[in-house]
Amino acid sequence: MYALPFDENRCLNCQGADCLVKCQYIEIDRDRAREEMVRIARGEDSPVLRECVTCYGCEEYCPMGNHPFYLIAEKQEALGIPPVPGPLVRRAVNLGLPFRGEPQIREINGPVLNMAAFSELTPLIQGKLFEGLPVISTDGRKMFHYFCQLMYLHYAKSSVIKERLPGVIATIMRHRPTEVICFHDECYGTYTSYCPGVGIDVPFTPVHFFEYLYNRLSELKDLIRPVGLKVVYQRPCSSRLSPGKHRFVNKIFRLIGADEVEREFVDENALCCGGTIQGQRKEGSRKRSAAIQRKNIEDMKKAGAEICVFNCPACLQTLGGMVAREGIRPVYMSDLCRLAIGETPSGWR
Numbered sequence: 001m002y003a004l005p006f007d008e009n010r011c012l013n014c015q016g017a018d019c020l021v022k023c024q025y026i027e028i029d030r031d032r033a034r035e036e037m038v039r040i041a042r043g044e045d046s047p048v049l050r051e052c053v054t055c056y057g058c059e060e061y062c063p064m065g066n067h068p069f070y071l072i073a074e075k076q077e078a079l080g081i082p083p084v085p086g087p088l089v090r091r092a093v094n095l096g097l098p099f100r101g102e103p104q105i106r107e108i109n110g111p112v113l114n115m116a117a118f119s120e121l122t123p124l125i126q127g128k129l130f131e132g133l134p135v136i137s138t139d140g141r142k143m144f145h146y147f148c149q150l151m152y153l154h155y156a157k158s159s160v161i162k163e164r165l166p167g168v169i170a171t172i173m174r175h176r177p178t179e180v181i182c183f184h185d186e187c188y189g190t191y192t193s194y195c196p197g198v199g200i201d202v203p204f205t206p207v208h209f210f211e212y213l214y215n216r217l218s219e220l221k222d223l224i225r226p227v228g229l230k231v232v233y234q235r236p237c238s239s240r241l242s243p244g245k246h247r248f249v250n251k252i253f254r255l256i257g258a259d260e261v262e263r264e265f266v267d268e269n270a271l272c273c274g275g276t277i278q279g280q281r282k283e284g285s286r287k288r289s290a291a292i293q294r295k296n297i298e299d300m301k302k303a304g305a306e307i308c309v310f311n312c313p314a315c316l317q318t319l320g321g322m323v324a325r326e327g328i329r330p331v332y333m334s335d336l337c338r339l340a341i342g343e344t345p346s347g348w349r
Contacts, residue, residue: 002162002198006071010064011037019058019068024271026051037068040075048072049081053280054154055272056240059193067197069153076156083280089155096144096151098164103145103171108134111179111207114172116187117147118313124334127343128223129216136175145171148190150238154276165190165200173203181207184312189241209311210248213337217255223341226257231336232305232328233260234296234319235270236312243268249309252333256340263303271296275318293322301326309333 011017017033020026026048028036036046049072058068076082082089096117113130115122115137125135136146148168149161172180182188191206217224233249246267253260265271274289274296300308300323308323308330310316320330335345 002200004067004070004074004198006041007064007066008038008041010066011041014064019062019066020048022061022268023055023057024269025053025055037071040071043075043078045079045081046075049076049079052076052083053272053277054083054237055276056153056237060240060243060268067193070158070194070197073153073156074158077158082156083276084155089157092155093152093157093160096147096149096164098144098147098149098168098171105171105174106134108175108177110134110177111181112136112175112177113181113183113209113212114146114187115183117144118183121183121313121332123346124332127338128220128341129213129334129337133181134175136172148184148187150186150190150194161194162198162200165195169200169202177204179205179207181209181212183209184238185236185242185245186238186312188245189238193241208242208245208248210252210333211245213334214248214252214255217252217337217340220341221255224256225340225342227336227340229258229307229336230261230303230305231258231307231309232263232266232300232303233309233333234273234312234315235267236310236315237272237276238312249333252337256337258307258336258340261303261305263299263305265296265299271299273312273315273318275314293319297322297326297328300328307331307336309336 011034014034017030020028020033021030036048039046040048052072056069062068113125113133113135115135117138119137122135122137138144138147146168149164152160188206188208191202195202231253239246250260271292274292277285277289305328308328310330311333316330323330338345
C-alpha cells in the first residue's frame with residue numbers, strides 16, 4: 001500500500017555517492033557505491049544488503065534525499081536477507097504488537113509527551129521541566145499502542161511497520177493532541193522522515209524531545225546554574241533520520257553551562273553503540289561490536305569526559321555499564337537538565 005519513491009537517476013547523477021562512501025562500517029569506492037545502490041533499487045542482490053549494520057547513517061549522508069537505508073531494508077526483506085537470525089526477527093515482531101486490548105483514552109487538546117515503549121522511564125518525567133505535560137506510553141500490560149514500530153528496520157521488516165504504523169497514529173490522534181513531543185529519536189524520525197518517505201499521513205505536529213527541553217529551559221533560565229561538567233553525547237543511530245535537530249544537543253549544553261569536550265567520533269562522524277551489530281548473522285559480529293564500543297569509549301576517555309549523556313534507552317543499556325567502569329558517569333539528558341535548574345534526579349549523589 002505504501003511505497004518508497006526511490007529515484008534511480010538521483011543515484012546515477014550523484015557525484016559523491018556519500019550514502020555508502022561515508023559509511024563507517026562498509027569499505028567501498030565512489031563508482032562502486034553508485035553501482036550498488038542502483039542494483040539495489042532495481043531489486044537485484046548486492047553485497048551491501050549483507051554488509052549493512054543498520055546504523056541509519058546513509059540516511060544522513062545522502063545529499064539527494066533518496067532514503068537509501070529505507071530502500072536497503074525493503075530490499076533485504078524482499079530478497080530474504082535479514083540482518084539478524086530468523087528466530088530473533090520473529091521474537092521481535094511478536095514483542096511489539098500494538099493492539100492488544102484497549103488503551104485508556106483521554107482527550108488532551110494540547111501538547112502531549114509520547115514515551116512510546118519506554119513506560120519504565122516515566123520517572124524521568126518530573127519536576128519543573130515537565131509541569132502540566134500529559135504523558136502517553138506503553139502501559140503495565142505491555143500494550144504497545146504508542147510504539148512507532150520503526151525499530152523493525154533493524155530486522156528488515158518494513159512490511160510490519162507499514163501494516164501497524166497507521167493504527168498507532170490513529171490511536172495517538174484519539175487523544176486530540178496539538179503537538180506530540182517524541183521522547184525517542186526513532187519516533188521523531190518516524191513521523192518526520194519515514195512517514196513522508198513512504199506516503200503515510202501524519203495529522204499532528206511532531207516535536208523533538210531535545211527541542212522541547214531547550215525551549216522549557218529557556219523559559220526557566222533564571223533557575224539555571226552552570227553544571228560545569230565535561231560532557232560527551234552518545235548519539236543514537238536513529239538521530240540520523242533528523243540530523244537538523246541534533247543542534248539542540250549543543251544548544252542545551254551551552255545553555256546549562258556544560259563543557260562539551262572535543263572528540264573524534266561526534267556529530268556526523270559519531271559511532272553507534274554497537275547494540276544492533278551484536279546479534280547480526282555475520283561471522284564475528286560480536287567481536288566487531290566490541291571493537292566499535294572500545295573505540296568509542298576510548299575516544300570519550302581521551303577527551304576527558306566526566307559525563308556521557310544519553311537519550312536512547314537501548315544505547316544506555318548497551319554502553320552505560322561500560323562507560324561507568326571507565327569512570328564516566330552515564331546520565332539521561334533530562335536528568336542533566338534537571339540538575340542545572342537545582343533539582344536532584346533520582347540516584348544522583
